[in-house]
Amino acid sequence: MRYPESWLRGAPLGEGITCELRMQIISGALKPGETLSENRIAADFGTSRSPVREAMKTLSSEGLIRLERMGAVVIGLGEKEVDELYDVRFLIESFAQQRMAGLDTGPLIVQLGRIIDKMELAAKHMDPIEFAYQDLAFHETIIAEAKHSRIWQLWKSIRQIVMTVMLLTTEEVFSEGEARVAGVIDKHRKLLNGIQTNDPKTIERTVRDYFADSYVTLHDSISPARG
Amino acid sequence: MRYPESWLRGAPLGEGITCELRMQIISGALKPGETLSENRIAADFGTSRSPVREAMKTLSSEGLIRLERMGAVVIGLGEKEVDELYDVRFLIESFAQQRMAGLDTGPLIVQLGRIIDKMELAAKHMDPIEFAYQDLAFHETIIAEAKHSRIWQLWKSIRQIVMTVMLLTTEEVFSEGEARVAGVIDKHRKLLNGIQTNDPKTIERTVRDYFADSYVTLHDSISPARG
């Protein structure tokens, strides 16, 4: 699977290389332990080393590769790493939701409702890319609502990885039939209901349930998908 | 205050520029809203744009500046931002400590004890730089013990900022007399005792107390120090 090109319209070269390499690492096309050379990658992409260098730095800051003296080593995203990624997602989202408990969540509820509508539309159109995008948007909207610069920074640092993982898993989910897709939508509706209660305890439980369920989904769908 | 040069021995140019700029931003020498030009900074440091570019990318990923089309804009670290930074530190450390509750913390306790000894020594020698370094090492050791790649990644993404803030605050603390320094050491000893209990509830409370107290310290010392 390739990174959707429409998302890179007008973006600098370096960004495209970053996304492509990220996808290759997460999808498993580039295996952990493999070493990447700036020269080789630049040649592969037909560019100079400058944008490649940027990509390497970005991927390193995302924890997908490790910069060493000779060549960068692929770290990759195995089952364990994906679990850990979701630990952090839980941490971030849990924090965000707890933080806005008690505040007026009216506008947020409306926003999230609209996103769920778009997810349903994407499901109807059998458009996994759009679906994944809306899925990401859903969670991102919640996190943004926390209005916490550092939490936002944390999110940004894993956002692209989460997006890529979602792209891959959503493809898988779509291939498993409508029921599975409907299930994902339902999970988001439950999250929304949780927020609507405005009760910290309930929210805590809702978020916990959501991610507990995601672990199962991931282990069922991702690992076979990546051989 | 400048970044300790001994910490940059043999490091690439870009890293030095990153650290120097970071220090200037956090100390307030570079004020929020100011725009930085790669050319100007390169000229200031007497280097080419390449290492400066790297520094900009790093600082951007740390959330200290915002890359825009024309020039990078300084975001800075005001009181609110430091609070938020400590929110995340709490989140990370709390997670780490909870995670190893129940496991054998014996070796960790020994390690932390040694670090506290070094802190005491640094206090006796009136060496705030060494003290700050050991303070960082203390927390880093705890986080590393969680053995969680993503949490470690999160830590790495704020580590340098935390280090820099510590450098600045420790200078301040040292100038306020021995009692204050002893107080900081005592806080760490309490943290260590908390871990030693191996009781999640107690640990939770200990960590919370630690950071609650840190907020007070920060607001008393940092803000006047940075005018």
Added chain:
DNA sequence: ATCGCAGAAGTTGTATACAAGTACACAGTC
């Protein structure tokens, strides 16, 4: 005085060149 337009200066993104250092293979020696 105000608006519009050209141009100049400055900006980033990318390509290319070069220097310094590292790993590795291969030959020569003990």
Added chain:
DNA sequence: GACTGTGTACTTGTATACAACTTCTGCGAT
């Protein structure tokens, strides 16, 4: 045969050059 030294190919880090784009300035026309 094992070991050491050397040379080579490849690596990163930095400097420099250039192109495309943006912003602002200043001049001229209205």
